[in-house]
Amino acid sequence: MCGIVGYIGNKPAYPILINGLKRLEYRGYDSAGISILNAESKIYKCRGKVNDLETHINGRNITGNIGIGHTRWATHGVPNDVNAHPHKSQNGHFTLIHNGIIENYSELRTELMDRGYEFKSETDTEVLVNLIEHLYIKTKTSAENAVRLALQRVIGAYGLVIIAKDEPDKLIAARKGSPLVIGVGNGEYFLASDATPIIEYTNKVIYLKDGEMAVLKRDNLDLSSIDNHKHTPSKVQTIDLDIGEIDKGEFEHFMLKEIFEQPKSIRDTFRGRISMEKHIISLGGLFEVMPRLVDAKRIIIVGCGTSWHAGLVGEYLLEEFARIPVEVEYGSEFRYRNPVILGDDIVIVISQSGETADSLAAIKMAKEAGALVLGICNVVGSSIPRETMGGVYTHAGPEIGVASTKAFTAQVTVLTMLAMWLGKKRRLLKEETYLKFITELQEIPDRIEDILKNNDQLKEIAAKYKDANNFLYLGRGYSFPVALEGALKLKEISYIHAEGYPAAEMKHGPIALIDKKMPVVFIAPKDDSYDKIVSNIQEVKSRGGIVIAVVNEGDKTIKGMADHVIEVPETNLALMPLLTVIPLQLLSYHIAIMRGCNVDQPRNLAKSVTVE
Numbered sequence: 001m002c003g004i005v006g007y008i009g010n011k012p013a014y015p016i017l018i019n020g021l022k023r024l025e026y027r028g029y030d031s032a033g034i035s036i037l038n039a040e041s042k043i044y045k046c047r048g049k050v051n052d053l054e055t056h057i058n059g060r061n062i063t064g065n066i067g068i069g070h071t072r073w074a075t076h077g078v079p080n081d082v083n084a085h086p087h088k089s090q091n092g093h094f095t096l097i098h099n100g101i102i103e104n105y106s107e108l109r110t111e112l113m114d115r116g117y118e119f120k121s122e123t124d125t126e127v128l129v130n131l132i133e134h135l136y137i138k139t140k141t142s143a144e145n146a147v148r149l150a151l152q153r154v155i156g157a158y159g160l161v162i163i164a165k166d167e168p169d170k171l172i173a174a175r176k177g178s179p180l181v182i183g184v185g186n187g188e189y190f191l192a193s194d195a196t197p198i199i200e201y202t203n204k205v206i207y208l209k210d211g212e213m214a215v216l217k218r219d220n221l222d223l224s225s226i227d228n229h230k231h232t233p234s235k236v237q238t239i240d241l242d243i244g245e246i247d248k249g250e251f252e253h254f255m256l257k258e259i260f261e262q263p264k265s266i267r268d269t270f271r272g273r274i275s276m277e278k279h280i281i282s283l284g285g286l287f288e289v290m291p292r293l294v295d296a297k298r299i300i301i302v303g304c305g306t307s308w309h310a311g312l313v314g315e316y317l318l319e320e321f322a323r324i325p326v327e328v329e330y331g332s333e334f335r336y337r338n339p340v341i342l343g344d345d346i347v348i349v350i351s352q353s354g355e356t357a358d359s360l361a362a363i364k365m366a367k368e369a370g371a372l373v374l375g376i377c378n379v380v381g382s383s384i385p386r387e388t389m390g391g392v393y394t395h396a397g398p399e400i401g402v403a404s405t406k407a408f409t410a411q412v413t414v415l416t417m418l419a420m421w422l423g424k425k426r427r428l429l430k431e432e433t434y435l436k437f438i439t440e441l442q443e444i445p446d447r448i449e450d451i452l453k454n455n456d457q458l459k460e461i462a463a464k465y466k467d468a469n470n471f472l473y474l475g476r477g478y479s480f481p482v483a484l485e486g487a488l489k490l491k492e493i494s495y496i497h498a499e500g501y502p503a504a505e506m507k508h509g510p511i512a513l514i515d516k517k518m519p520v521v522f523i524a525p526k527d528d529s530y531d532k533i534v535s536n537i538q539e540v541k542s543r544g545g546i547v548i549a550v551v552n553e554g555d556k557t558i559k560g561m562a563d564h565v566i567e568v569p570e571t572n573l574a575l576m577p578l579l580t581v582i583p584l585q586l587l588s589y590h591i592a593i594m595r596g597c598n599v600d601q602p603r604n605l606a607k608s609v610t611v612e
């Protein structure tokens with residue numbers, strides 16, 4: 001949520017900042033701005049995308065080797081030129097970019113107004129930069145101390161970077177709740193919300209800890225807590241991120257690239273974790289907690305959005321194969337509803353970004369209650385893996401498209417391995433069942449390759465229904481979370497209203513919606529409830545509804561009833577979500593493109609939701 005980039009060194013800052021903002025645009029894209037420290041230290045900012053900012057700046061000669069840039073996802077104040085970051089303090093001493101929310105901004109604003117400050121924007125960020133300036137002038141202290149004093153008065157979350165006019169040899173940064181990564185170069189430092197803007201310059205990074213402040217000079221880095229306790233710099237980590245992974249390559253959109261990448265990303269998820277020779281699944285990040293996991297009385301899975309849907313698939317898997325009771329919770333509900341968390345509970349938090357504020361808050365609560373808290377995350381080094389006591393990285397590679405695709409299948413792959421592993425450890429699975437299952441899991445990428453060949457068919461179906469106002473997605477058992485995920489994909493990128501439901505629930509309400517304009521997508525593989533879903537399809541057809549069905553290859557029964565069938569290969573039923581979700585991703589993608597929507601940057605959304 002909001003992308004931050006900063007540079008201090010000897011190179012021209014502008015290209016580094018503008019390219020960095022392009023990499024970070026998936027985090028927010030309603031306005032963007034930069035400021036470079038030079039004789040003018042002007043702020044360039046405007047409503048719109050980073051490209052609009054580039055056009056706005058084009059032709060101007062912006063020189064300087066120290067600067068900051070921001071791409072915004074609005075929290076306080078509508079997206080417009082004035083509310084865009086950076087914000088300068090009234091007397092020009094400080095320029096600030098900020099990701100997060102200052103919760104007590106209103107009271108601070110009133111206090112500053114009483115002291116003569118006037119505000120141009122509606123943002124909490126302008127309040128903070130003026131608070132810093134006010135304390136700087138009042139206490140006659142250094143720039144970094146003024147930042148420290150201001151942050152001690154702030155309630156809320158922030159990742160921020162500041163330029164101080166009177167101390168032009170440094171950048172000051174701080175984080176609480178919002179991520180910041182420092183890139184370590186040769187006589188230069190980079191700062192960003194994640195490593196993607198940094199990786200083309202250096203693969204050496206330091207993750208700023210929560211509650212930590214950094215003062216960066218060209219050849220020196222000072223770390224301390226906000227309340228001024230010196231910190232020894234955390235170990236410099238080498239990150240393994242290929243620049244090719246953050247480019248669209250031959251694809252028109254990141255989302256399409258990421259859909260097509262799934263055979264590879266799933267292979268990367270199980271690479272090194274499944275050994276057919278030794279007949280084992282090994283999840284290194286869980287070794288230390290294995291005894292507690294094996295004896296678990298209950299697992300609570302927490303996630304948001306697509307990660308919550310993956311959690312639902314996890315519930316079915318873990319209950320079926322490991323026979324452990326599972327509850328799946330939205331982070332935002334869990335954290336505020338006083339849930340019963342027992343000391344012997346296992347809480348598994350699923351998150352692509354590893355930065356989702358509600359999921360992070362759930363971790364804190366679960367830890368306080370004494371539960372064992374584990375993470376399933378994609379972004380290496382993000383906050384959730386650092387706050388949990390163990391876990392598994394999904395290794396799906398950077399997911400840039402705002403709508404989650406490959407992260408979902410990677411999360412389900414991890415949950416599948418976990419369920420199998422626990423089932424075996426708890427002696428619930430026969431060796432041959434287990435072996436057959438892991439063989440089929442390893443074949444999933446090939447099966448997905450086959451499904452991706454149906455892309456043109458999905459384009460044709462999309463062309464027929466792109467103007468529909470509503471879609472219904474129905475599935476039973478393992479296909480129910482897939483129905484939810486299919487509906488979410490469609491609504492978030494095409495802005496068509498869509499709902500996912502357990503197919504049997506249809507007659508308890510949603511059936512009233514069905515008419516001849518309403519496409520109903522059934523996820524109907526040949527599982528135990530196949531006959532029942534066939535009846536549900538008949539119920540829709542007899543009310544004039546349009547049926548699009550995802551079925552197993554060779555299914556003649558549904559073919560005879562549905563308006564369109566999309567075939568997926570057969571596999572173990574518990575692995576079916578990894579296949580059935582693929583055509584739904586493609587269907588949403590094509591519908592959105594045909595409606596002229598920006599699939600990689602859907603309106604109002606951001607990739608990483610670091611605010612409540």
Ligand code: F6R
Binds near residue numbers: 304356
């Ligand atoms: C949907 C989507 C969101 C995220 C949700 C959780 O396509 O991307 O619903 O799944 O915001 O994000 P993470 O997984 O980063 O915690």
